[in-house]
Amino acid sequence: MDGIKGHPLPVLFVLGILSHLAVFIRIKPMVQGPAVALALLIAPSIIFVTLRYLTTTGLYSAATATTIWYGSYIAGVLVSMLAYRTFFHRLRHYPGSRLASLTQFHHVWNTKDRIDHYSYIDKLHKQYGDFVRIGPNLLSIADPAIVNIVYGPTTKFTKSDWYDAFTASALRSYDSRIAKHTQKLIQQLRRRVGTTVNAQEWIGFFAFDVMGDLAFGRTFEALELGKSHWFIDTIREGGLPIGLFGTTPWLLECVIRLPLPPSINPIVKLMNHSGNLVAERKRSNPAEEDVMSHILEAGEFFENSRAEESLLTSDARLLVVAGSDTTASTLTHVIYYIARDPTLATNLRAELAENNLRNDHSLTITSLAHLPFLNAVINEALRLHPPVPGGTYRSSPPGGIKVAGNFIPEGCVVLAPQYTIQRSSKAFTQPHDFIPERWTTRPELIRDKNAFFPFSLGRHGCIGKQLAYNEMRSVISRLVLEFDVAFAEGEDGRRLLEETQDRFTMGVAGLDLVFRERKA
Numbered sequence: 001m002d003g004i005k006g007h008p009l010p011v012l013f014v015l016g017i018l019s020h021l022a023v024f025i026r027i028k029p030m031v032q033g034p035a036v037a038l039a040l041l042i043a044p045s046i047i048f049v050t051l052r053y054l055t056t057t058g059l060y061s062a063a064t065a066t067t068i069w070y071g072s073y074i075a076g077v078l079v080s081m082l083a084y085r086t087f088f089h090r091l092r093h094y095p096g097s098r099l100a101s102l103t104q105f106h107h108v109w110n111t112k113d114r115i116d117h118y119s120y121i122d123k124l125h126k127q128y129g130d131f132v133r134i135g136p137n138l139l140s141i142a143d144p145a146i147v148n149i150v151y152g153p154t155t156k157f158t159k160s161d162w163y164d165a166f167t168a169s170a171l172r173s174y175d176s177r178i179a180k181h182t183q184k185l186i187q188q189l190r191r192r193v194g195t196t197v198n199a200q201e202w203i204g205f206f207a208f209d210v211m212g213d214l215a216f217g218r219t220f221e222a223l224e225l226g227k228s229h230w231f232i233d234t235i236r237e238g239g240l241p242i243g244l245f246g247t248t249p250w251l252l253e254c255v256i257r258l259p260l261p262p263s264i265n266p267i268v269k270l271m272n273h274s275g276n277l278v279a280e281r282k283r284s285n286p287a288e289e290d291v292m293s294h295i296l297e298a299g300e301f302f303e304n305s306r307a308e309e310s311l312l313t314s315d316a317r318l319l320v321v322a323g324s325d326t327t328a329s330t331l332t333h334v335i336y337y338i339a340r341d342p343t344l345a346t347n348l349r350a351e352l353a354e355n356n357l358r359n360d361h362s363l364t365i366t367s368l369a370h371l372p373f374l375n376a377v378i379n380e381a382l383r384l385h386p387p388v389p390g391g392t393y394r395s396s397p398p399g400g401i402k403v404a405g406n407f408i409p410e411g412c413v414v415l416a417p418q419y420t421i422q423r424s425s426k427a428f429t430q431p432h433d434f435i436p437e438r439w440t441t442r443p444e445l446i447r448d449k450n451a452f453f454p455f456s457l458g459r460h461g462c463i464g465k466q467l468a469y470n471e472m473r474s475v476i477s478r479l480v481l482e483f484d485v486a487f488a489e490g491e492d493g494r495r496l497l498e499e500t501q502d503r504f505t506m507g508v509a510g511l512d513l514v515f516r517e518r519k520a
């Protein structure tokens, strides 16, 4: 080979092993992952250019040498990584598929077609038991006993000031907005009485309009126009990579940093759009308080104005992402159960009547807050169809921790899958059946209340929980007072139950219903 005398393959192979043990094993994927991935991607080009242009090596020899040298190095890295994950990793004693213990891409591959992270995890728990290694450093625990230990208030982090936007008094000030958007939804459904309506779509319009109004001071006009808005579509497009690569968050970080035009990078597109909306909101001064009023009142966190803008934008985007499809998913499932069994609506109406609540101004956040059956229906839908079904990720603490008789070493990522735990027979009798009475008159059907944690727990739990309940109570009570609801022809709800995707929050599938106005 012109210019190259022999190939130092064993040396490069050993170098690969050493760099895995000395460097790669120690990096924090979310922090240094994208930089390392980039370095590994461009390294072969650098080797090639160096050989070709700084030595006398010919084109073919330079390309061959680059491939063989780099291949030997990467082979060393991979052999070391796979051997470590199989024989030495802290989670090696936990059951799970062999391929999952070697690479997180095994999980991604197995959920790519149906985007069903949570139901895939559910199947793994049925096969391997309560503790399953679902990735090299990722442990899923489905024992209800661990919910408090993993998510309880043990963290030292504190909440930031904008949590003021979710205090009881701030939430009451959102009452008129929620009522206004609920009324708009009802008006639109009234116009479509007797025809087939995709309830999932309309409930989505409602939930996004409420969150747009609260986060940016303006709706997406989805309810008004009866069609989706580019922002909603972009959020949903952005959710797809999260659903697919949620267990490999470092890869998402890489996608965000890819120098692709925003038009083909949904996450960057979303970030840019939110920035524009926040800038618009800052220029306006809405008559009624919204969440952004509280965020702005909390004052500036950074001296650097770009950092401040970025914080505001991500706060506002987080609100819309976290607060829309979650609430919409629960509402759609409640309406599915109402369509499936008309006695549910009858019982809800009876409870409203007993409390002298009619379809008028008597339905307020306060008057609806403590109706046991209404809350039970919502909770039972949240139990069976948690909007964040795969659970959220936590790192095990320094020194490791013993949970439910198993030791989890320090620095492992742990998740408790809500879908599986909330349907565990250890915690609920007839766990797969929709029985709202378990939350009211039949408490014996609940064995372990701690296993119900759809909003997560502790200081990192959902800040929008009460807002979500307020929205859901408002819509459900008005809907049942106004309409009789039934499945449209050809609909049985199976699409909703089987085709809903897990994109961290739910990508809810369609539900065709017919609404008929009730005679007073």
Ligand code: HEM
Pocket (backbone or CB within 6 Å): 151, 318, 319, 322, 323, 324, 326, 327, 330, 386, 387, 388, 392, 393, 454, 455, 456, 457, 459, 460, 461, 462, 463, 464, 465, 467, 468
């Ligand atoms: C049925 C409706 C909802 C459910 C089931 C739900 C559930 C959750 C869950 C499980 C988390 C993750 C907590 C963790 O990491 O452990 C979360 C976080 C969050 N939720 Fe909700 N959520 C709902 C509605 C809302 C609404 C309406 C808002 C609007 C303000 C909201 C705002 C947030 C925010 C901002 C976070 C991030 C909190 C943080 O990182 O500190 N959520 N939610």
